[in-house]
Amino acid sequence: MNRIALAAVAGLLALPAVGGCAPSTAGAAPVHGKPSVPVTVEARLSDGSARVTVRFDAEAKGVRVEVGGVDGLSVASAAVPVDGASFARGESTTFDVAFTPGPGRSYLAVAVTGKFRGAGRRAAVTSFAVGEPTPEQEKAGGTVLEAPGGERIKVVVPGK
Numbered sequence: 001m002n003r004i005a006l007a008a009v010a011g012l013l014a015l016p017a018v019g020g021c022a023p024s025t026a027g028a029a030p031v032h033g034k035p036s037v038p039v040t041v042e043a044r045l046s047d048g049s050a051r052v053t054v055r056f057d058a059e060a061k062g063v064r065v066e067v068g069g070v071d072g073l074s075v076a077s078a079a080v081p082v083d084g085a086s087f088a089r090g091e092s093t094t095f096d097v098a099f100t101p102g103p104g105r106s107y108l109a110v111a112v113t114g115k116f117r118g119a120g121r122r123a124a125v126t127s128f129a130v131g132e133p134t135p136e137q138e139k140a141g142g143t144v145l146e147a148p149g150g151e152r153i154k155v156v157v158p159g160k
Contacts (some may be wrong), residue, residue: 001027029103035126041110045128048099050108054082055092062121063114065085065095070109071137072102089117 038058044051064081076098113123143155
């Protein structure tokens with residue numbers, strides 16, 4: 001997953017309740033890292049459209065799914081294809097998204113928020129690359145860091 005797009009998407013969609021740390025409980029082991037969201041988001045991309053499937057690995061209530069674009073991609077279909085829905089563990093929902101890609105490489109972003117059984121209110125954002133990067137996009141500035149485990153992350157300051 002492209003970390004640059006993920007950072008941009010978080011600001012773009014302005015999620016109302018991004019998953020944070022759970023309240024501490026006396027005697028409980030401390031939680032390290034980002035809490036996970038029990039969903040899997042997949043997209044089958046074709047020219048100007050995507051078929052998106054969201055699978056729920058835990059019971060979920062008050063689910064809202066938002067779609068948006070990053071780096072010039074604009075969504076032509078409903079920006080909120082799912083709002084206030086409930087899903088049982090193992091259920092999924094599928095919907096189509098029509099979009100116009102941006103120049104070069106752009107991204108389709110899918111944000112899922114909801115109250116998950118045993119986890120409280122959480123949110124997840126997944127982005128899907130569309131198109132090939134332009135030479136300017138390939139040269140984009142930023143610092144590349146290597147996280148524990150060898151994952152490469154590019155840090156980019158907005159507006160530069």
